[in-house]
Amino acid sequence: MRRIWRLLLYVRPYALYSVVSVALMAVVGAMTAFRLLLVKPIFDNVLSPQESKRVLNFPVPHTGWTLDLNFLVPNHFHNSWTIVAYALVVSALLKSVCDYAGTYLVNYAGFGMITDLRNDLYDAILRRSVAFFQKHATGTLLSTLINDIERVQYAMSTVLSDFLQQFFTLLFTIGVVIVVGGKLAWVLLLFVPIVISSARRIGRGVRHTTRKGQDKLAEIQNILHETITGNRIVKAFGMELWETDRFRRAAKRLFQANLKSVSVQAISSPLMDALGSVGIALLLLFGRDRILHREMTAGSFVTFLIAVFTLYDPVRKFALFYNSFQQALGASEDIFKFMDAQDDVQEKKHAHVLKGFNKEIQFEDVGFAYESEGETKQVLQNINFTVRPGEVLAFVGPSGAGKSSLVNLIPRFFDVNEGRILLDGHDLRDVTIVSLRKQIGKVTQETVLFNDTVRNNIAYGQPDVPMSKVEEAARMALAHEFIMKMPEGYNTMIGEKGVRLSGGERQRLAIARAILKNAPILILDEATSALDMESEHLVQAALANLMQGRTVFVIAHRLSTVRRATRIAVIENGRITEMGTHDELLLQSGTYRRLYDLQFSGHEGNVAGNGEAARVQTDLEGIA
Numbered sequence: 191m192r193r194i195w196r197l198l199l200y201v202r203p204y205a206l207y208s209v210v211s212v213a214l215m216a217v218v219g220a221m222t223a224f225r226l227l228l229v230k231p232i233f234d235n236v237l238s239p240q241e242s243k244r245v246l247n248f249p250v251p252h253t254g255w256t257l258d259l260n261f262l263v264p265n266h267f268h269n270s271w272t273i274v275a276y277a278l279v280v281s282a283l284l285k286s287v288c289d290y291a292g293t294y295l296v297n298y299a300g301f302g303m304i305t306d307l308r309n310d311l312y313d314a315i316l317r318r319s320v321a322f323f324q325k326h327a328t329g330t331l332l333s334t335l336i337n338d339i340e341r342v343q344y345a346m347s348t349v350l351s352d353f354l355q356q357f358f359t360l361l362f363t364i365g366v367v368i369v370v371g372g373k374l375a376w377v378l379l380l381f382v383p384i385v386i387s388s389a390r391r392i393g394r395g396v397r398h399t400t401r402k403g404q405d406k407l408a409e410i411q412n413i414l415h416e417t418i419t420g421n422r423i424v425k426a427f428g429m430e431l432w433e434t435d436r437f438r439r440a441a442k443r444l445f446q447a448n449l450k451s452v453s454v455q456a457i458s459s460p461l462m463d464a465l466g467s468v469g470i471a472l473l474l475l476f477g478r479d480r481i482l483h484r485e486m487t488a489g490s491f492v493t494f495l496i497a498v499f500t501l502y503d504p505v506r507k508f509a510l511f512y513n514s515f516q517q518a519l520g521a522s523e524d525i526f527k528f529m530d531a532q533d534d535v536q537e538k539k540h541a542h543v544l545k546g547f548n549k550e551i552q553f554e555d556v557g558f559a560y561e562s563e564g565e566t567k568q569v570l571q572n573i574n575f576t577v578r579p580g581e582v583l584a585f586v587g588p589s590g591a592g593k594s595s596l597v598n599l600i601p602r603f604f605d606v607n608e609g610r611i612l613l614d615g616h617d618l619r620d621v622t623i624v625s626l627r628k629q630i631g632k633v634t635q636e637t638v639l640f641n642d643t644v645r646n647n648i649a650y651g652q653p654d655v656p657m658s659k660v661e662e663a664a665r666m667a668l669a670h671e672f673i674m675k676m677p678e679g680y681n682t683m684i685g686e687k688g689v690r691l692s693g694g695e696r697q698r699l700a701i702a703r704a705i706l707k708n709a710p711i712l713i714l715d716e717a718t719s720a721l722d723m724e725s726e727h728l729v730q731a732a733l734a735n736l737m738q739g740r741t742v743f744v745i746a747h748r749l750s751t752v753r754r755a756t757r758i759a760v761i762e763n764g765r766i767t768e769m770g771t772h773d774e775l776l777l778q779s780g781t782y783r784r785l786y787d788l789q790f791s792g793h794e795g796n797v798a799g800n801g802e803a804a805r806v807q808t809d810l811e812g813i814a
């Protein structure tokens with residue numbers, strides 16, 4: 191029920207359109223019913239040998255009124271054919287105009303609310319914390335943004351307009367059935383509970399099977415996303431066949447889920463057909479009897495019968511409408527789930543704006559654990575250090591020791607579980623997230639580039655920055671030259687994720703972007719993958735320019751970087767085990783010394799003591 195209210199809240203801005211469209215659809219329903227009433231005078235007057243001037247003379251129950259067409263049409267039309275013909279044409283015109291305008295307005299409101307809902311969902315998903323994106327696969331999120339929204343859209347536009355039309359047709363036709371049929375109408379009441387209960391049962395089944403179908407579709411989208419974006423790896427490992435097989439299995443599961451859904455849905459029409467024919471057969475029996483006893487004219491009975499036939503269509507469709515609305519409700523479940531997901535990282539109500547970075551960053555007894563599926567994994571413990579402006583702090587240590595997790599705490603991608611991190615004395619949790627992240631630049635191993643021009647990639651987040659600044663940043667990142675060699679210079683599109691660039695070029699673009707952002711704090715995750723000598727040299731020089739005058743936290747893999755660092759922290763099993771300058775740590779003869787010697791001497795002893803020699807080596811590759 192809450193979900194329905196929430197969906198309706200989205201309709202609120204379009205309330206006027208909705209109200210007008212409901213009114214127009216009511217006219218459509220009324221006109222449909224009115225045209226049914228014309229059947230009686232066609233039989234009893236127009237086609238009857240005894241011409242009567244009183245056309246369509248129906249008593250309206252409990253009011254003492256009679257509905258007389260003679261009042262509605264101009265005087266000179268007063269012969270039965272002209273009256274009926276006039277009424278037929280005018281009602282058809284009115285119905286058509288209202289039908290068109292009503293359908294347009296319902297769809298206007300439906301598409302409008304869906305656009306708002308989709309925008310809100312996208313906004314909500316984009317703002318979710320890093321942990322959210324680790325929990326939910328990309329394909330699942332895409333599936334919700336596209337397929338679930340599509341289902342709600344279908345229900346709120348196409349189905350809703352049809353529903354309104356059929357609803358009013360049903361309502362007014364019931365009126366006709368009661369007015370014309372009298373006692374005969376009560377026979378129909380017998381069928382109401384059967385129709386409602388079977389529609390409800392079918393609807394429940396549909397909601398369940400649709401949800402399953404959507405999940406299977408999300409599964410397929412996940413595979414597509416992984417294999418298209420990871421296409422090179424699939425090729426490199428010759429996994430095409432395996433992936434095809436995986437896709438086919440998922441496609442088969444979707445096929446089965448869809449069939450199940452169809453088998454539940456398809457039952458509604460034949461069921462209604464069967465019920466309908468039983469009802470009509472019964473009516474014929476009673477009707478014949480009443481005509482024989484002259485309680486009803488043949489014209490009234492035919493009107494009544496056609497009205498019952500007309501009822502049948504909306505009733506039959508109601509099961510389908512119910513299915514569609516159920517499907518939309520099922521789909522909205524996921525939409526609202528993602529919109530309401532509680533973020534692990536939240537901004538306090540009165541968080542203040544961080545103006546800049548001047549004094550120090552302090553880690554005080556920081557502990558951090560990942561929570562996933564009810565399990566807690568402690569990754570960092572007792573982390574204590576202070577970094578002053580302009581310092582370069584390098585983190586080294588074996589793979590999985592917690593280096594990335596530690597630096598991810600600074601921009602609040604995750605929040606600490608114990609202790610606190612202070613920036614100029616402010617706990618990071620007390621400042622606004624935007625103002626905090628404004629102080630931080632980040633260059634990671636995995637360069638994130640968008641399918642846009644070189645210029646827009648460098649100026650990401652600052653669309654109005656002058657071209658001269660973009661160029662200046664590119665020069666400092668030693669990227670200007672290769673950019674100028676591209677077909678359209680800074681206006682060249684670089685392809686999805688920068689596929690049209692080399693690894694070194696991609697990194698230099700990312701460095702240019704960080705230079706342009708000009709944040710005082712820099713987080714650097716050095717690439718482990720080897721570039722060729724020249725490329726490596728250029729990237730190093732670009733990094734040196736970027737680091738100039740900034741406070742840097744760097745996950746270091748190269749000797750040049752650790753040498754440049756003011757201090758080095760060795761992280762092992764989530765703790766800082768050694769900290770000092772390169773020379774001090776070498777003198778200590780601890781882990782750092784061992785790692786360093788390992789690289790120098792080139793022998794491959796098990797320095798980490800836990801079978802991690804190869805990984806340690808990768809981590810410190812280039813230290814020698």
Ligand SMILES: Nc1ncnc2c1ncn2[C@@H]1O[C@H](COP(=O)(O)OP(=O)(O)OP(=O)(O)O)[C@@H](O)[C@H]1O
Nearest residue numbers: 324560562567569588589590591592593594595596
């Ligand atoms: N989202 C996550 N959920 C659960 N555990 C995680 C998550 N991310 C990382 N871990 C685990 O936390 C530990 C520390 O990971 P982290 O990435 O910080 O190590 P690292 O020192 O940066 O390693 P590397 O040098 O290989 O990048 C690892 O054991 C890793 O498996």
